[in-house]
Amino acid sequence: MRKFLSAALVACTIFAGTSFIPSSADAAAGVTRTTMHLNIRRGPGPNYRRVATIPPGRIVNLKGCSGHWCAVTWRRHRGYVNAHYLSTQKITITSPIN
Numbered sequence: 001m002r003k004f005l006s007a008a009l010v011a012c013t014i015f016a017g018t019s020f021i022p023s024s025a026d027a028a029a030g031v032t033r034t035t036m037h038l039n040i041r042r043g044p045g046p047n048y049r050r051v052a053t054i055p056p057g058r059i060v061n062l063k064g065c066s067g068h069w070c071a072v073t074w075r076r077h078r079g080y081v082n083a084h085y086l087s088t089q090k091i092t093i094t095s096p097i098n
Contacts, residue, residue: 032062033087040079044069052077062086 036056041048044066054060054074060081063071069080 030062034058038085044080051079
């Protein structure tokens with residue numbers, strides 16, 4: 001799992017900063033950070049059951065967004081999060097050379 005995350009982070013640009021609503025251009029798969037405690041839900045809306053709560057500043061895998069909701073995975077959890085609580089400032093993560 002650790003190798004997988006390292007490999008994914010090497011090739012990805014992530015976001016860190018203020019919250020936003022992703023446009024269709026931002027909705028592509030990648031990684032991003034949470035800006036505050038964020039519930040992962042079973043479906044794209046507040047009425048769906050909560051799967052887990054992600055602490056602020058954690059990296060999540062972004063699968064895509066539609067409207068105010070984004071499909072993500074974090075650790076072993078899959079679901080949807082409100083896009084307002086994902087960050088926007090792009091930074092590049094590189095892996096150390098072994």
